Every structure is written in structure tokens, then in C-alpha cells.
Amino acid sequence: ETGVTQTPRHLVMGMTNKKSLKCEQHLGHNAMYWYKQSAKKPLELMFVYNFKEQTENNSVPSRFSPECPNSSHLFLHLHTLQPEDSALYLCASSLNAGGYNEQFFGPGTRLTVL
Amino acid sequence: GENVEQHPSTLSVQEGDSAVIKCTYSDSASNYFPWYKQELGKRPQLIIDIRSNVGEKKDQRIAVTLNKTAKHFSLHITETQPEDSAVYFCAAIWETSGSRLTFGEGTQLTVNP
Numbered sequence: 001e002t003g004v005t006q007t008p009r010h011l012v013m014g015m016t017n018k019k020s021l022k023c024e025q026h027l028g029h030n031a032m033y034w035y036k037q038s039a040k041k042p043l044e045l046m047f048v049y050n051f052k053e054q055t056e057n058n059s060v061p062s063r064f065s066p067e068c069p070n071s072s073h074l075f076l077h078l079h080t081l082q083p084e085d086s087a088l089y090l091c092a093s094s095l096n097a098g099g100y101n102e103q104f105f106g107p108g109t110r111l112t113v114l
Numbered sequence: 115g116e117n118v119e120q121h122p123s124t125l126s127v128q129e130g131d132s133a134v135i136k137c138t139y140s141d142s143a144s145n146y147f148p149w150y151k152q153e154l155g156k157r158p159q160l161i162i163d164i165r166s167n168v169g170e171k172k173d174q175r176i177a178v179t180l181n182k183t184a185k186h187f188s189l190h191i192t193e194t195q196p197e198d199s200a201v202y203f204c205a206a207i208w209e210t211s212g213s214r215l216t217f218g219e220g221t222q223l224t225v226n227p
Contacts, residue, residue, distance in 0.1 A: 004157075042118070043158070043203060043217040056214065090157070099207035099215035100146055105157035 003027045004106035012112045021076040021109045023091030031097035032074040037088040050097035081113045116208050120218030135221045137204035138186040146207040147187045153200040194225045
């Protein structure tokens with residue numbers, strides 16, 4: 001399972017820290033996504049990129065800042081997070097943007113904000 | 115608005131029994147309904163999907179049924195095995211939101227040997 005990789009797999013940070021999550025896909029896809037997965041809640045779409053252009057921001061707070069330098073790489077820059085931001089952050093990719101395309105997920109980054 | 119409700123949140127069955135998970139959606143324009151399976155500590159993976167022009171789709175022990183009138187769709191797993199234990203997520207697509215996928219809350223299925 002190396003199609004979509006994410007680093008780090010686990011991250012603990014304080015509320016004043018700045019950190020970044022990285023996602024890389026080796027599938028030749030054109031669309032990439034960030035999701036937040038919290039316990040007992042549905043997968044929440046955060047951002048969508050298509051051909052490295054952001055096409056969707058699902059009302060995500062500005063303390064989360066995405067970056068997509070090319071179709072294979074996606075970053076999520078984190079700063080001044082809150083404890084309620086602790087969750088599993090999943091990256092996904094699909095051939096093209098839009099829900100009709102099968103999404104391939106990465107293993108996720110388990111984030112804990114102290 | 116976009117809403118997918120999934121029931122039950124947890125389901126425990128004996129090996130060999132059938133399991134059914136049901137989802138309802140709010141947007142009558144939805145026309146694509148995938149199901150994802152997430153095993154413990156692993157990533158979600160697509161296991162089956164259905165489009166609104168069919169009422170049922172089967173893939174070996176897994177089937178999905180769709181009732182567009184009632185706006186609900188269900189996942190059926192027959193002859194369950196311990197490796198079927200996982201969290202199952204339904205999803206629906208909203209054309210008015212750029213064909214965004216909206217997920218249900220998930221069902222933790224446990225198959226007891």
C-alpha cells in the first residue's frame with residue numbers, strides 16, 4: 001500500500017507550535033484532498049486541489065493552511081492549533097476531482113494538540 | 115443541506131450471519147453512493163458503489179441496494195467472516211456542491227468467531 005503516503009504518522013504539538021503534514025501520491029492522479037477524521041464523527045472534507053489549484057475550502061479555520069506545489073504533493077501547514085483539532089488527518093487522491101472518482105486514502109497522521 | 119445519516123453506529127454479529135447497514139440522505143439530486151471500509155489502524159478503501167440508475171449491485175458477499183424514492187441505501191454483507199470486522203462508511207455525492215462526497219458517521223462492525 002504505497003500509492004498515497006503521509007508523514008509524519010504521529011505528531012504531538014503544543015498550541016503555539018508550527019508544524020506541517022506532508023502527503024505524496026504515486027498514482028498519477030490530478031486531484032488531492034485533506035480530510036479530518038474525529039472519533040464518532042463523519043469524515044470531514046477540508047480542502048480539494050485539482051491540478052494543484054485549490055477548488056474547495058470547506059470553511060476551514062485559517063490556522064490550517066494547505067499548499068499544493070504540484071499534483072503529486074500536498075501539505076497542510078498547522079499553526080496555533082486548539083486541542084479540539086486533535087484528530088486523524090487523512091490525505092486522499094483521485095484521478096480527477098469530484099466524488100464520482102474513487103478516492104485513494106493515505107494512512108493518515110494522528111495529531112494530538114496539547 | 116448535505117446530510118447522510120448512518121445506522122447503526124455499532125453492529126455485532128456471529129460469523130456466518132448477515133449484516134446490514136443503512137444510510138439515508140437528504141438531497142434528492144444525489145446519484146452516486148459509494149461505501150468505504152476502514153479496518154483498524156488502516157486507511158479507508160472503496161469496496162462497492164452504486165449509481166442511481168440501478169437498484170442493486172452485488173460483488174460476491176457484498177451487495178448494495180438503493181431506494182431513491184425513500185432516499186436510503188443499504189450495505190448487505192452475507193456469510194460474514196472475522197476479516198469483515200471494520201468501520202464501514204457510506205457516502206453520497208452532492209451535485210450542487212461540486213460533486214463533493216459527504217460521508218456518514220460510520221458503523222463499527224464486529225464479526226465474532
